[in-house]
Amino acid sequence: MDNNTRKVTKIDPVKELKTKLSNTVFLLKNEQIHQEEYYYLLYLLVGHWQQEISMHGVSNYFQIQRQLKNDQLKEIAAIFDPISEKINFITLVEINDVFAKIDRYVLKERMVEIFEDLFVKISELVQKSDKQLMFKEGFYTFFYALVNIENAKIYNPFVGNHPFPLYLSGSLDFFGQEVNSIQRGIALLRHFIRSTQEFDTKYPFRIENSDALWNWNPHNEKFDVIAALPPIGNILPMRLEGQFGAIKSFEHYILERSINLVKSNSKLVLMVSNKFLSSNNSSDIKLKERLIELDLIEKIISIPEILINKKGLQLSILVLNGKKDTKGKIQFVNANEYIEISNSDSHHRSLFRLLELLQAIRKNEITKGISILPNNEVYFNDLNVFKYLRTIIKTAENETLVKISDLVRVVKGSNSDSIVEGKTVTFRDLKNSKLDYQLELENLEETKLLTQTIQINETCILVSLIGNSLRPTLFIYDGKPIYITENTLALKINETLVVSGYLINELYESYFIEQIESIRFGATIPFIDKNDFLNITVKLPSLNEQQLRLKYLSKIQEESIEKQSANESQVKLLESELIEQNTYLRHKLAGPSSNVKYHIAQVRSILNNTLNNYSEILHTKLSAKHEYTLGDYLEFIERDAKKIHDAVSSQLKVSNEIESKQLSKIDILSFMHHYVSQQKDKSQNHYEINFEYLHEDAFERQNRANVYINGNIELLIEMLDNMIENAIKHAFEGKGRDKIQIYLIGGITFEEGPGISLLISNSGKPIPSNITINEFVRKGFTSKQEDGNGYGGWYINEIVKQMNGRMSLIDETVHGRAPEKDMVTSFEIEFPIFE
Helix, strand or coil: CCCCCCCCCCCCHHHHHHHHHHHHHHHCCCCCCCHHHHHHHHHHHHHHHCCCCCCCCCCCHHHHHHHCCCHHHHHHHHHHHHHHCCCCHHHHHHHHHHHHCCCHHHHHHCHHHHHHHHHHHHHHHHCCCCCCCCECHHHHHHHHHHHCCCCCEEEECCCCCCCHHHCCCCCCEEEEECCCHHHHHHHHHHHHHHHHHCHHHCCCEEEECCCCCCCCCCCCCCCCEEEECCCCCCCCCCCEEECCEEECCHHHHHHHHHHHHHHCCCEEEEEEEHHHHCCCCHHHHHHHHHHHHCCCEEEEEEECHHHECCCCCCEEEEEEECCCCCCCEEEEEEHHHHEEEECHHHCCEEEECHHHHHHHHHHCCCECCEEEEEHHHCECCECCHHHCCCCCCCCCCCCEEEEHHHCEEECCCEECCCCCEEEECCHHHCCCCCCCCECCHHHCCEEECCCCCEEECCCEEEEECECCCCCCEEECCCCCCEEECCCEEEEEECCCCCCHHHHHHHCCCHHHHHHHHHHCECCCCCECCHHHHHCCEEEECCHHHHHHHHHHHHHHHHHHHHHHHHHHHHHHHHHHHHHHHHHHHHHHHHHHHHHHHHHHHHHHHHHHHHCCCHHHHHCCECCCCCCCEHHHHHHHHHHHHHHHHHHHHHHHHHHHHHHHCCCEEEEHHHHHHHHHHHHHHHHCCCCEEEEEECCHHHHCCCCCCCCEEEECHHHHHHHHHHHHHHHHHHCCCCCCCCEEEEEEEEEEEECCEEEEEEEEEECCCCCCCCCCHHHHCCCCCCCCHHHCCCCHHHHHHHHHHHCCCEEEEEEHHHHCCCCCCCCCEEEEEEEEECC
16 A cells, blocks of 8 residues: 555444434433433434424523424423423533434434434443343344234233334234333334334324233223233232232233233233243242143243343243134244354354244244143143253154153152161262263262151162263162162163163263253253153163163273273373473473573674674675575574573473472362452452352262362462463453353262362353364464463463373353353363372
8 A cells, every 4th residue: 555545434424423322321420310311312312303302592491392393202202301301401402412413314214223222322321220121133023023913903011111113013003001101201202213214104002101010901902912021020019919829920910910811812922031930839830720721822932041131031932822723732942042153253143043933933843942742741830941842853663762751660769867877879979881880889888867868778770860960870779778869869660661771871872961951950050850851752672672782882882991991091101202202302402502592692792802894794684685684693593592492491490390399188179269269359350250069969978078189289279370361361351241160060080089170161252163172281382373372271281280180171152061151161170089
């Protein structure tokens, strides 16, 4: 590019307008008005758009209402004009100066977009005091696609801040209620914009300033559709009793009030919390039972979290229909299956495949993410979508699918209250192997029994209901009982139908794991419900085929173990040789690298002391075509020699320092609590850091209070500090939502005995998909030139190896090992337990 050529930056007029309008929000911050009254700016925007508001010739801003000619705006002005009385006149003039300079052509062409952008900017300030939920555009498009019916009469009992007037279409008759006058005003503004821009949408539109909790459907009208997005999570402002008992949520209230209307061939589209769907409250259960008895539930659709503006909130859409086509059945839909996430350029991009989802729902067919179940297979106490999703399983000709409940009997056992000591089976005692699955009774100690244990006196399969693994284990009764807690399920198999070894192996198959994942709940401690587990299906060939498969699997697994053992031995041998070679090479280079620095310095001194034209010689080039001089090359040699010397010295120093640290017995639970407590103080609220340990019983070696590892506290601190620094430097985005979660997990197995696992997870940007653990721990490796010297991962791994541990890298966006859903990367570090 010519030096005289200026780079012209093209200005986006819409973006520029949005920025100017968003700045008006801050002009109100020093005014004595409630934050919710900032929405007054939306009214001014619409007034200027229609050229019905102007400061010219108006000495008192309160006279604005008299200039309004449009009847709809007059109704809206009655809501917003009183706010102007609270605002300083000079501030109003400043705001008007901004609005007066608006490019009306841009405003005319993009009014909806500009209005909604200003609404979002105001909402970001109001959100802390405003309990109203907001959603991304894709959600509203989807919700109102379920609502819209040609020539329908629609009732919305809780209008709120939701932009429904922008999504309704066709010949409609709309009636809504909203107790908050400002939120009612926003809805009227949106309808005014829509009806002004699109002349074919002038449908009857009424919103009353009234409370549906006190006065439901005040005119006792008949409606085709009730569309409700209630204030989820808010406590009802009064005590209400219904026909099923106490009403404790907005969802219950709306459902109970809608039953009679839906029965008379109407439809209800209602947003509900998953907490309500799973509620065990007696009145909620009775209500859900009644809805199923009346066959009113048409579909329940989970809402993807990425469409909601609040993290961790799980919501669904419940559709009741008095004239549904699928009589006696309910459609369960997991909309997450229609969210496509791309990690290109290290950014999360999500695409909601809305049309594809709507087509799948309307087809009423079982497909990925969609199940259709008869009413008699649905539990009254839990209508959560994920409980009913069914994995489509392909079977061979000689296979059938059978529910677990048809193959086993749950062993209820006997109460152990009168027994003081016995062999209790905990999570860590259960096996996690297809081949080695028999409970090792000789390793169980007689200890004081925990409370609420169950005595087992018969041969059965034990399955864990908590954690991320079922750990199916065969217990063979030898006359001495064992004791289990409520977290373990004991199953007596029907030997005329299934072979125990075959069934245990089948529980590890991918098709079975997919079904398990769909019913597993819990953020901190994952768990599955006993009844859900019993309803999962397994492939069941003939008994003879089962025996043959089991024999074949055993042979394959034995060969695999032999190969793995041989490979591991070879790897250890190669690692040992490589370490020896590296150590030898580092020591061999230490002297020469130091000598090179000295020799170059001596060459400079000789040249300087013996040559009169030393400076001139330093500027000499090999030829006129060459760029660099003799002086340049000397500097290059000095620079590179220094790099080699520093690298060799650093590696020798670090390796020697790590190896010199003494290992001792460390209480890892106590250490981690203390370490994270200090880190919380250091974080200065720039990021969140937490520590917890999963399924506590995994650490209880028969009531053992402490878990020890053989390590070094200094090295542990350096290891964790490096990992946290990695997350801060390479993953965190600095948007106030950065988080590190550290979990301590029991039940890990080493050759020498039991172990524990530290799962260190972080939010933010995921580690690039092309980076493996081997690359991460390779000395000198960096993903980008500016990322650092490449010693961080190697150093962490050296510390782990020094303490006889092992490390792995987990992409949480794929594997989901961490309980927290917003984690993107985890490092799992495992140490043997010090006995």
